[in-house]
Structure formats: C-alpha cells, structure tokens
Amino acid sequence: MTPLVAISGLSVSFDGAAALHGVDLSLAPGEALGLVGESGSGKSVTWLAALGLLPPHAAVSGSVRLEGAEILGAPASTLDRLRGGRVAMIFQDPASSLNPVLTIGKQIGEALALHRGLDGRARMAEAKRLLDLVGMPDSARRLSAYPHELSGGQNQRAMIAMALAGRPDLLIADEPTTALDVTIQAQILELLASLRKETGMALVLISHDLGVVAETCDRVAVMYAGRIVEEAPALALFEAPRHPYAEGLIGALPLLDGPRRRLTAIPGTVPDPREAPPGCAFAPRCPKAASACAGAVPALTEVGPARRAACFFPLRSTPSRAERKVTA
Amino acid sequence: MLRFLAVRFGRALLTVALVVTFAFVVLRLSGDPATLILGPEVPPEAIRAFRESWGLDEPLWRQYFSYFGAIASGDLGNSMRDGRPALELVADRIPATLALTVPALLLKIGIGIPAGVYAAMHRGGPIDRTVMLVAVAGFTVPSFVLGLVLVMVFSVQLGWLPSGGRDTWLHAVLPIVTMGVGGAAILARFTRSAMIEVLGQPYIRTASAKGVPWGAVIRGHALPNAAIPTVTIVGFMVGSLIAGAVVVESVFSWPGVGRLLVVAVSNRDLAVVQTILLLVAATMVTANLIVDLLYGALDPRMRRGAGQGAH
C-alpha cells in the first residue's frame, strides 16, 4: 500500500543554521501519528516545510510525497489546492491563529468556497454544520462572532471546523491543546479522536507532551534537534523506550497510577541549531553517552518489529513501571 | 454608540476650547498689538484710543470671557489691520490652501500606501531598499529645503515650472509635489512596518494553510489588519489639511491660510490668528473623530456592545 505521506531526507536550514537534518517519516491512510520532542526540536518545521509554509529565507531540500506525488517545491496553485483541501493544519494558539477582523463564519466560509465551491446560503449552512460537528455551543450565533468574542477552546473548535471544511485526508494538529486549560485540552483531544473515527482521516498530532500523544495515537515518532530519534507503536514505546531521550521524556511524565514521585526532567536543553554538537546531538545530555557518541551521528535503524531508533547503544532492558518507580 | 459619539464629541469640543485658550493667553502675553500695528512713532493718546476700541485695556480675564461669549454666538472678531471680519478674511484663503493640500494628500496616499505595501511584501529586496532609502530621505529633508531644491531644478535650471505665485495650475505643481513627497515617504514607512508586523502574525500562516492564494491572503487578510494603524497617520494628515501648508505657502508665495497666519502672527492681529488656530484645531479634532469611527468600522475589537462573547 502506498503511504498517504512519505517524507524522506527532509532538511531545512534558516540562514545557514540547519534546523532539520534529513527527516524520514511516513504515514498510512487513516493512521494517527504522534510527533513528540521538546520545544525547538523541529516538529513544527517538519510539517510547515512539507506544506511549503515556511518563510522564504528557509532553505528546504528532500522529498515529500502525497500518495506518491512529489509536493515539495510544487507550484503555488498545486499547493493552494492541497492545503486546506487534502491536508489541513491547525496551530497552537487558536486566538492569534484566527484573523481578528473576520467573523468565524467568514473564515470557515472562505475554506468552503475554496475547496468545495460553496457559496451563499449553502456555504453558511455548511459552516454551521461544521461548527455543530466540532461541538461549538450556539453555533448559529457563533457564525457572526469574532475570535475575540470566543474562549480559547471555542476558537480551537472553530479552527478545527475550518480544517474540516475541505474534507481532508490528513489533519496536522500542531500543539492544538498547549495554550488551553487542562479540562479543555482533554475535550479537544477527544474531539480530534472522534472526528478521525468518523471521517477516517489520518492525524498527525504534534506535542511536546508524550502524555497527550499516547492516548490519541497509534504510533509515535520522537524528535530531537532536527532528527527522528525513535519511532515505535505508542504502547511499545511507553513500555520499553529504546532511545535514552525517549526514556527521558517518559521519565518526565507524571504517573497516573501509583504513588506521586519526583518528575525526572532531562537536565540541559535542546542545542541551538547554530551550535549543534558533532556526533549524536543528545550525547551531551545523555546518561549513557560513550566516546563513540561524539564521533558520529547514529542512523535511524531497525531495532525491533516496527521499531526504529537512532542510538549506538539502544536500551535493551524493559523495565516495568514498578522498577522505574523504585529507581526514580 | 450614541453615548460613545456624545463622549467623543464632548472631548473634541474641550480640545478646541483648550487650544483657543492657550492661543489667547500666549498671544496677549507675547507683545502689544497696538504698537505693532500702529508703529512706534504714534503718540500715546492714539495707542490708548486703539486699545480702548479693541478692548485691550480691560483685565485679561474679562477679555477672555467676552471673547468666549462672542465665539459662542459665532462672532470671531474683526481684523485689527483692516477691520474686516476675521472669519471672512480666513475663509477667503481656504480654497487656495485646499488647492494645495487636497491634491498633496491624494499624492501621499496614492504613492505612500502602495509603496509601503509593496516594500513589505518584497522585504529586503531591491525595491524595498529603494523605497526605504527614498522614504528616509523624504522625511529627513525639511520641506523648505526640498521646495528650494525643486525650484532650483525645475524653475531656475530647466525653466519648466513657475517658482511662486498662484496664476495658473502650473504654479501649484511644485508646492503640491513638495508636500506630497514628504508625506508619501512617512506613509510608506508606516504602511511598510504595519504590513510587516501583520504578515508575521499566525493568522496569515493559517490563511495560507487553508489554501488561500497569496494575493488573496494579502488583500483579504493582511490589508484589513494593516489598515488599522495606518488610518491613524492618514487621519493626522487629513487633520492638517488647513495648517499643513504654512512652510510651503511661504516658500512658494502661495496666498493661502498658512501665509495669512505668518503675517497675522507677526502683526499680532489677534482675531485673525485666533480664528485660524480655532479652524486648525477644529479640523484636527474632526479628523480624529473620524479616525475613531473608522477604528470601530475596521476593528471589531474596538466596537463596544457588539455581541458579548461567552467565556
């Protein structure tokens, strides 16, 4: 089966500083993929680059195929038809991601006009139906509301309605809940999951929070400093991370079951693209680093069924949660 | 909305009253009109008579109140020079001034805004850099210098255009260009930075992400937002339609309100100066009022009472 999206060797640099170093990632139709990593690891840039949404000073190379057809560097008219059509994207801060001087109805209607050719009353009726679909209360009245008149959660629902307007095969949700309250976060994640079930679209859920991704996604890719460092089915990753960075991210999660414990955040920060260390970018922060790690960049290789990791010394042991609690 | 208007209007009236008061005080304290108008050699009795007839011998506070009373009933006083009503004198000059400032305003808007938008869209490119260079030059060079340079080139050297006076429409060309260039430069810079700010906003990326073609993103999403701060500057320019030509009218001997003001100030022709200042303040304040209303039209966040949001 051809993948829905196949990204290979995707590299991006901003004014000479490399932000992505050859990312390979693919996605089956209808699949839910989580993309996690600390802030600055290149998650947003990956998908902005794939859709041609980066500013002109970004140098992009590699390949992005949508059902086999190359879209990287495709003409503007092709990209315009595809964006908001087959591939939709929503962003972190719903309040500033919506145009403050246009009504919600107008902004959803614009997507309906572009991708479905709807106009007049049919357009507004469909916009209202989409607002109902995303659980917007009092949808008829919300059509004529402006973003500043809605709450953060309502704005994100409006963004999602707008993204659904073109009946996408793939929805990329870039930190859709980061700017929202915890209770609203859960509602939005639930909404995304149920919409995926109803429509059969694929979902890429970008988050710096593994917990957010784990509940919603089948498969998770972990990114660090512009590279994918581990890729695995969501459950398997949680049970037994192979890359020390992934283990670090899991260690930083609060456990829902079991006694409260100190969170073990990974010491240090993501290196700036301009001063990336030679060899494995995680080595300076890695508890298991050896001299080989500074010498070369480990390639992303098969480490098990449907699992890949980019580490010279992938973790083998499969510590249970109980064990980790004791060592923490 | 009505209350908003009433408050705004009240504030506008207060501003005008303050300007008039300020002008009144400064003018009375800065020199004696009697000696200036009659000359230094006239006998003291003549000066006393002049003062009495214009009410200048009264205490300042009484002059002030009778002046305000007169204004309220529409009487702006007479010129001390030729006795004609000050309002009539000033009104005679307004068409000449507008004949310069209105075309200059159109020139500023017609060149400044498109140049600023274009520069912002091609940021860092050769056109952007040229626009910025011209813009910086345009508002660092004072208008009298620019006016003189234009006269040197187009009147003295090339002999294409007259250097002063108001006989034909050709006489208006240089003063209009002098004013228009500086204003267009200011507007271009301002529009450019407003536009750059807007183009960096997340909602522009959202519009692209939903498949809006770039031209439509500019027209439908960026311009309506960039218009909000730009309206402030345009409003200021509209507000200076009457007062904005003082320097240029002097350079080009153009018989407008600006030149009348210069002459009246040097003569301490109180009623005329005050009438002009009143007019200027009224224009500015009206322009401000229009800007406020435009804000409401352009920016839904400024509209009060327009649909409460549930939070």
Ligand SMILES: Nc1ncnc2c1ncn2[C@@H]1O[C@H](COP(=O)(O)OP(=O)(O)O)[C@@H](O)[C@H]1O
């Ligand atoms: N428009 C841009 N100009 C310059 N650098 C950028 C730009 N966008 C992102 N970057 C850099 O690229 C790197 C990856 O950023 P990003 O993909 O936004 O990280 P995240 O994983 O948090 O989404 C960061 O170092 C960031 O500073």
Ligand SMILES: [Mg+2]
């Ligand atoms: Mg991001």
